[in-house]
Amino acid sequence: MRRFLLRLVFVVALPVVLLAVWWLASDDSTDVYWPPLRTILKTFPDVWTAERLRTDAFPSVLRLAAGYATAAVTGVALGTVIGSHRRVRAVCEPVMEFLRAVPPPVLIPVIMLFAGIGDTMKVVVIASGCVWPILLNTVEGVRAVDSVMADTARSYGITGAARLRHVVLRSASPQIFAGLRQGLSIGIILMVISEMFAASSGLGFTVVQFQRGFAIPDMWTGILVLGLLGFLLSVLFQLVERRVLGWYHGLRASTRRSR
Amino acid sequence: MLDVRGLKKVYEGSGRRVEAVRDLTFTVGAGELVCLVGPSGCGKTTLLKCVGGLLAPTAGEVLLEGRQVTGPPPAMAFVFQEYGRSLFPWMRVRENVELPLKQKNLAKDRRRELVADALRSVDLADAAGAYPWQLSGGMQQRVAIARALAYEPRVLLMDEPFAAVDAQTRADLEDLVRRLWRERAITILFVTHDIDEAVYLGERVVVLSASPTVVQEQLKVDLPDERDQLHTRVAPRFAELRTHVYEQIQAAKRGGGTTKSDAPQPL
Numbered sequence: 001m002r003r004f005l006l007r008l009v010f011v012v013a014l015p016v017v018l019l020a021v022w023w024l025a026s027d028d029s030t031d032v033y034w035p036p037l038r039t040i041l042k043t044f045p046d047v048w049t050a051e052r053l054r055t056d057a058f059p060s061v062l063r064l065a066a067g068y069a070t071a072a073v074t075g076v077a078l079g080t081v082i083g084s085h086r087r088v089r090a091v092c093e094p095v096m097e098f099l100r101a102v103p104p105p106v107l108i109p110v111i112m113l114f115a116g117i118g119d120t121m122k123v124v125v126i127a128s129g130c131v132w133p134i135l136l137n138t139v140e141g142v143r144a145v146d147s148v149m150a151d152t153a154r155s156y157g158i159t160g161a162a163r164l165r166h167v168v169l170r171s172a173s174p175q176i177f178a179g180l181r182q183g184l185s186i187g188i189i190l191m192v193i194s195e196m197f198a199a200s201s202g203l204g205f206t207v208v209q210f211q212r213g214f215a216i217p218d219m220w221t222g223i224l225v226l227g228l229l230g231f232l233l234s235v236l237f238q239l240v241e242r243r244v245l246g247w248y249h250g251l252r253a254s255t256r257r258s259r
Numbered sequence: 260m261l262d263v264r265g266l267k268k269v270y271e272g273s274g275r276r277v278e279a280v281r282d283l284t285f286t287v288g289a290g291e292l293v294c295l296v297g298p299s300g301c302g303k304t305t306l307l308k309c310v311g312g313l314l315a316p317t318a319g320e321v322l323l324e325g326r327q328v329t330g331p332p333p334a335m336a337f338v339f340q341e342y343g344r345s346l347f348p349w350m351r352v353r354e355n356v357e358l359p360l361k362q363k364n365l366a367k368d369r370r371r372e373l374v375a376d377a378l379r380s381v382d383l384a385d386a387a388g389a390y391p392w393q394l395s396g397g398m399q400q401r402v403a404i405a406r407a408l409a410y411e412p413r414v415l416l417m418d419e420p421f422a423a424v425d426a427q428t429r430a431d432l433e434d435l436v437r438r439l440w441r442e443r444a445i446t447i448l449f450v451t452h453d454i455d456e457a458v459y460l461g462e463r464v465v466v467l468s469a470s471p472t473v474v475q476e477q478l479k480v481d482l483p484d485e486r487d488q489l490h491t492r493v494a495p496r497f498a499e500l501r502t503h504v505y506e507q508i509q510a511a512k513r514g515g516g517t518t519k520s521d522a523p524q525p526l
Binding site: 149151152159166 | 313333337361390392410
């Protein structure tokens, strides 16, 4: 119990300090663009009503989920194929490096031409940005399957789908998760950016609307909501990761101890 | 049971051509425990992988019960030296042992029975729910042995399985292998670089030359069936046999033929 409390203190200490600094520093601010934190927090409940969450936050999260899921499935599937075959890898690698180097926001105007300005466009933009870290990390993870494990699987007749499911993907899972985590933060960025182009709902859209309407405290609340959303998603991600990669953290801890 | 005929393996890659195994011929009878011993780097692992169907030989063939081995046969199980990399760290002990059985399409009850029996045989019934990395090195290798046993092989291939564990654990594991061999009547081909281990364990010792490998000598171990670490290892006959094998290996390293040693009668 005491250890739990201590951990809780460590977790909340810095955010509390930062908020306090912000509060004090902005308290007597008269600058229109830097409203006091007090004003921002007071505006918060008025702006983020259940209705607004339904019409703006919910569509954003839905688009992010659709884009991220598409990227995860595509990235892991393609990455497994590319990582398992040396020839495919030799052909694909230069192209992948090029495509990865293209900043995804620059694709928005292009994607708009094909996918219109609706939700499809936003989902495609999010997916096309998230997919690269997931894909490249999966390729590396699948490639790095230990030779002894591969021999073990072969000698015990573990081939085909069972090999993929029980050996290759599990062995690559720490790398895949590293890619998924990078992908998630890129996804949130792209969700906001895609909503700043030709949108009529969403968190990015709302923030831009407030800014254009000189509703500055409202704009700041939008930024806070985005920060909270990102934080919430990363906590969720960690929970899933801890479940799926429990063995990996245990293994790492045990090798550290034995050294 | 197991026939190795004129086996040759040449590795080719990046302009280098390495002849790991030149010409090997030997047989292992049904229910026999044969130890392969040779100087380090003599292609023992290559040889065992060829026997197990994990590597295709450049020339020659391996026959299991008269049929040529072209891939890993279901009647063979492999125990690797690197237990830490051979067990799947994302699976608990029970799942590690069970996975190959699922591939054999055995019914769930039968699988459970085999897993429990195999773990009991290696005294690890309590560890079924643990992850391999929570166990000591010796225990991990016992899990790997249990996995091989549950697979119900007729031939068990062991590639320097105890090279990475401490001496005391090693002695226990050697006795475990002897016990399992006698209880279960499986044929075992055991590769080691340790001369004492080869003589202690084997019914027969095949001495390999330095790379490129050929059979230097085959030696019948005429020690009693009942062996134990304390008495067997100090028996005069044990000393004679190990001295003989040692001389053979020294000769093999020098690349020479057989040296004279009058004590044992080579086969």
